Amino acid sequence: MSDTPTAPVILGDQPGTFPHGVLAERHPAIIRQVREAFPYGPAQHRALDALLAECTGGAVEPLPAGAHDRERWAAWGTDSYAGRSWYDVPWLWSESWFYRRLLDAVGYFGPGPWQGIDPFRPSKLAELGSPATDEELAALDDLAGRPADERARALLHGSLWGNRADLGFRLSAEGAERTAAVPALVADDSERLWTLLGASGTGTLCLVADNAGRELVPDLLLVAHLLAHGRIGRAVLHVKPYPYYVSDATTADVVDAVRRLTGAQGAAAGYGRGLWDALSDGRLTLRAHPFSCAPLPYAEMPDDLRADFAAATLTVVKGDLNYRRLVGDRYWPPTTPFAGVTDYFPGPVAALRTLKSDVVTGLTAATEAALDAAEGRRWRTAGTHALIQVRT
Numbered sequence: 001m002s003d004t005p006t007a008p009v010i011l012g013d014q015p016g017t018f019p020h021g022v023l024a025e026r027h028p029a030i031i032r033q034v035r036e037a038f039p040y041g042p043a044q045h046r047a048l049d050a051l052l053a054e055c056t057g058g059a060v061e062p063l064p065a066g067a068h069d070r071e072r073w074a075a076w077g078t079d080s081y082a083g084r085s086w087y088d089v090p091w092l093w094s095e096s097w098f099y100r101r102l103l104d105a106v107g108y109f110g111p112g113p114w115q116g117i118d119p120f121r122p123s124k125l126a127e128l129g130s131p132a133t134d135e136e137l138a139a140l141d142d143l144a145g146r147p148a149d150e151r152a153r154a155l156l157h158g159s160l161w162g163n164r165a166d167l168g169f170r171l172s173a174e175g176a177e178r179t180a181a182v183p184a185l186v187a188d189d190s191e192r193l194w195t196l197l198g199a200s201g202t203g204t205l206c207l208v209a210d211n212a213g214r215e216l217v218p219d220l221l222l223v224a225h226l227l228a229h230g231r232i233g234r235a236v237l238h239v240k241p242y243p244y245y246v247s248d249a250t251t252a253d254v255v256d257a258v259r260r261l262t263g264a265q266g267a268a269a270g271y272g273r274g275l276w277d278a279l280s281d282g283r284l285t286l287r288a289h290p291f292s293c294a295p296l297p298y299a300e301m302p303d304d305l306r307a308d309f310a311a312a313t314l315t316v317v318k319g320d321l322n323y324r325r326l327v328g329d330r331y332w333p334p335t336t337p338f339a340g341v342t343d344y345f346p347g348p349v350a351a352l353r354t355l356k357s358d359v360v361t362g363l364t365a366a367t368e369a370a371l372d373a374a375e376g377r378r379w380r381t382a383g384t385h386a387l388i389q390v391r392t
């Protein structure tokens with residue numbers, strides 16, 4: 001990022017701002033939702049009470065001595081942030097910390113009977129089984145007769161707009177699903193993306209997934225199409241090693257999504273079989289790297305992950321949180337060049353994202369002015385606008 005001037009890191013300390021609202025309102029709502037999702041016992045309820053008090057009014061505390069990842073979190077920031085209010089540390093950090101602590105409270109890391117039980121699984125499964133998902137899968141039959149390029153473009157847009165399906169966002173954005181999306185993208189480098197995914201058929205696509213369910217399904221459809229039509233030879237799907245940001249995809253969610261496809265009617269089942277075969281023969285592999293749940297920007301990624309991305313023909317980074325981590329969670333002027341803030345990334349990278357936080361780069365001054373004139377600041381966080389940005 002050498003030539004790019006820096007910008008202030010986003011904190012959650014200003015009442016009335018979006019980040020403050022996430023800490024003060026969204027996190028308590030998530031705790032309420034989790035309490036209702038399972039018949040947890042008194043120990044879990046007590047731990048959730050304590051977490052609620054701590055995350056809304058207390059200070060960051062180091063993980064207990066026996067925690068399996070105490071050292072990792074110490075290196076990621078608990079050593080520096082212990083004793084400080086959750087509102088006064090980088091917002092990116094306090095949000096990740098919340099999910100790590102929530103999983104502790106419900107016994108996810110065990111030992112004990114709740115070990116490995118995803119507190120968000122009921123809402124993820126409800127969405128995957130919903131009539132809306134049925135409709136999206138049925139629409140694949142209409143696409144079946146179209147030329148491969150047209151299908152590829154439709155599937156790319158399906159994957160992009162699938163990012164609206166974010167259960168954490170919907171929890172605090174009333175009516176988010178019903179608010180119409182604005183189809184014109186605020187930035188669109190998709191032609192560059194298609195140039196990178198040429199017709200050689202040997203390249204590797206890294207796809208850094210975001211939400212499960214109605215985002216992961218179109219992500220997988222896109223991967224299946226690119227493999228089947230020789231646009232890539234391999235794909236690596238990066239998922240989360242543990243439940244995160246309510247609906248972020250884990251390995252279990254990938255399995256659920258592939259099974260949903262194989263069990264469907266029509267064209268969807270063919271995509272499902274293609275994915276199953278690709279997983280079986282190694283053309284599609286899964287990674288659940290610990291850094292995928294790190295409270296840090298990708299500029300600080302470890303060497304093994306850097307090597308993964310460096311080996312890819314293209315890395316596609318999905319969603320709002322990954323965008324914040326890719327460009328840095330800062331109040332960038334929206335006209336800050338995307339290429340500048342991503343120049344540390346070890347290979348070509350594309351961001352596919354609907355806008356759900358204040359962070360944005362790579363807009364023209366005219367686009368920014370038009371959005372501000374029409375909507376004030378709302379376009380940044382409402383999830384109604386989207387972008388495709390590519391740095392080659």
Ligand SMILES: O=P(O)(O)OC[C@@]1(O)O[C@H](CO)[C@@H](O)[C@@H]1O
Pocket residue numbers: 022095163166168169210211245318319320321322324354356357
């Ligand atoms: O990464 P995703 O699923 O697209 O969005 C995650 C999100 O809902 O959570 C964050 C606030 O908690 C924001 O970055 C964004 O609004």
